[in-house]
Amino acid sequence: MLLIYLNIIANFSNDGQQLSKLDHYIIYKCTEADQHNIINQLLTYNSSKTMKLVIYDENALSYGDYSSLSQLFIPIVSDHLKIETTIDLLKNEMTERFHKFAEIQVKDLYSYNSKATNIIPSIIFIISEIYLVKSYFIENIDLIQLLLNSKKAGIYLFMFSQFDIKHFSLGIMQDLFKVCDSRQALHMIYPEKNSMLQINNTSILKSIDNMNGKQFENYCADLLQYNNFSNIEITQASGDHGVDILAEKDSITYAIQCKCYSSNIGNAAIQQIHSGKSLYHKDVAVVLTNQYFTTQARKEANALNVKLWDRDKLYEMIKNIT
Secondary structure: OHHHHHOOOOOOOOOOOOHHHOOOEEEEOOOHHHHHHHHHHHHHHOOOOOEEEEEEOOOOOOOHHHOOOOOEOOOOEOOHHHHHHHHHHHHHHHHHHHHHHHHOOOOOHHHHHHHOOOOOOEEEEEEOOHHHHHHHHOOOHHHHHHHHHHHHHOEEEEEEOOOOHHHOOOHHHHHHOEEEEHHHHHHHHOOOOOOHHHOOOOHHHHHHHOOOHHHHHHHHHHHHHHOOOEEEEEOOOOOOOOOOEEEEEOOEEEEEEEEOOOOOEOHHHHHHHHHHHHHOOOOEEEEEEOOOEOHHHHHHHHHHOEEEEOHHHHHHHHHOOO
C-alpha cells in the first residue's frame, strides 16, 4: 500500500523502535512538502501494527494520498467541528490504555508492549496547520489534560505550520511541546536516521539504481532536505516541463530534473531542464542522476550554464548527512 499510494519503500526491520523517543512537536516554517516528508519518514519505518495516525486536514486536499492507508486510526478529519470529538476520542483511548497498564502493573505503553501478547500501537495526532485551529488549541484545557499524560500512553501530537513561530502566542502550551523547524524535527524524530540515507558506502548506489523514476524523485527530495535545501517541492507528473523538483538554498532557487537510468545521460535532458528553469522562473537548472553524462551533454550543459550532478555528486550528498 505504501509503495502503491506514496512510492514509499518501507523498512520495518526495526518496526516501532523509534516511537518511544517521540515527543509532542510544533513544527513551524514547514511547507506541505516538508510535512509529507516527515509523515513519510514515520510511515517508512513503522507498520500499522506499531503506529496509527489521526490526521486533521481542514482543506481535505493536502493529505488526500493518505486516506487509504492501514495506518489511519480513524478516517482523515476535515470538519473543524469534529476537533473536540477527536480530542475526546484520544482522551478515552488514553484512559483505556491506562486501565490495561494497571492490569499487568506497568506504567507506560512500551513496558506494556514488552509483556503483552497483543501490542498496542502508538498514535500520532497530526494537525496540518495550527494557524487555522489556534483558537481551539492554544491553552485549551481538554487538550492540556491530554498532553500532560498522553506520552505514557504512546499518544503524541504533531502540529505543523507554514508560518514562522514568531506569529504565534503559545503561552503555557510551549512548555508541552518541542518547538522546531522541519529539518530539526526530522533529526529529532529519527536521530539515528536508520534509513537508506545513512548508509556510508557505495551499496546505497546499488539500491538507488533499482528505483523507478518516482521513487528516485522522492529520494532526491529527501536528500536535498538533508543537504540544507528548503522550500522543496516535487512537481506534478504531467506538464512539469522536464522539472521534477523545485528547491532553494542560500536564497538561490533551483529547478532540478532527476534521471534514474541504467546508462549515461544525453543532451536531451540538458535542453529540457534549461527550458524548464525559465518556465518556472528559477535561478539555476540542474540535472541530477545516478549515472554520468555523455560528452555531448557536458558540452551543451556548459554552453547553457546547466549544472550536472552525476553519480559522484549524488554520493557526496549522501555522505554529507550527519
